[in-house]
Amino acid sequence: MLTIYHVPGTRSLRPIWLCYELGLPVEVATIDFSPAYRNSAEWRAISPGGKVPVLRDGDLTMFESGAMVEYILERYGNGRLRPAPGTAESALHHQWCWFAEATLIRPLGTNRFARHKGESAEELVAEAVEKTRSSISVVESAIADRDYLLGPVFGAADIMMGYSLELLASLKVLDDRYPACQTYLNRLRVRDAFERAMKA
Numbered sequence: 001m002l003t004i005y006h007v008p009g010t011r012s013l014r015p016i017w018l019c020y021e022l023g024l025p026v027e028v029a030t031i032d033f034s035p036a037y038r039n040s041a042e043w044r045a046i047s048p049g050g051k052v053p054v055l056r057d058g059d060l061t062m063f064e065s066g067a068m069v070e071y072i073l074e075r076y077g078n079g080r081l082r083p084a085p086g087t088a089e090s091a092l093h094h095q096w097c098w099f100a101e102a103t104l105i106r107p108l109g110t111n112r113f114a115r116h117k118g119e120s121a122e123e124l125v126a127e128a129v130e131k132t133r134s135s136i137s138v139v140e141s142a143i144a145d146r147d148y149l150l151g152p153v154f155g156a157a158d159i160m161m162g163y164s165l166e167l168l169a170s171l172k173v174l175d176d177r178y179p180a181c182q183t184y185l186n187r188l189r190v191r192d193a194f195e196r197a198m199k200a
Helices: 013-022 039-048 065-076 088-104 106-117 121-142 155-168 181-187 192-199
Strands: 002-006 026-030 054-057 060-063
Touching: 002 060, 013 026, 013 065, 013 192, 026 121, 039 065, 039 106, 054 065, 054 155, 060 065, 065 088, 065 155, 088 106, 121 155, 121 181, 155 181, 181 192
Parallel strands: 002 026
Antiparallel strands: 002 054, 054 060
16 A cells, blocks of 8 residues: 655645545555654654655655656556656646646745845745746646646646645635636546545
8 A cells, every 4th residue: 555644735635636536545644744753863764855745655665746646657547647658648748747846836935045136035025926927827828728737638737736726826826817727726626536635
């Protein structure tokens, strides 16, 4: 059985949600994410960077939510929730998975490290929000005429994107300026596997 070390509201939502969509047995191990435990030798032995999620599958222990999603699909997906490798659709699947993490929510996580520019905290936050809004507009255009990122069929790219949009909605960055994104996110929120993962 897969074990996913989890903290509610974090990227561990992605692999848990995927397991539920695929009907895979998974143990969700919710951990104490206080600074004391996060920096403990016990947790660092499991997660060298101190982050969640962490996935265990037999002798394999790994981190990074996007890598977990790809691993679960490759090992247990049997072709479900992703296009066939080597196709144009597969390329777009990877594009949206990477975009959701590396582009869409990155500015809000990295603005604090840019103080060498001499900007104030308010200026840095404003710049990060502006960059994020520009990226939301990319998603807005992509899903304006479709139910899911790759068309009419739900897939793992929607899991990757769904977490990012849920985070941005909680931060009030995803708002009424993006009606297609809001409709899309609401479509994801009513999926049984999403609801179960949010309660994990």
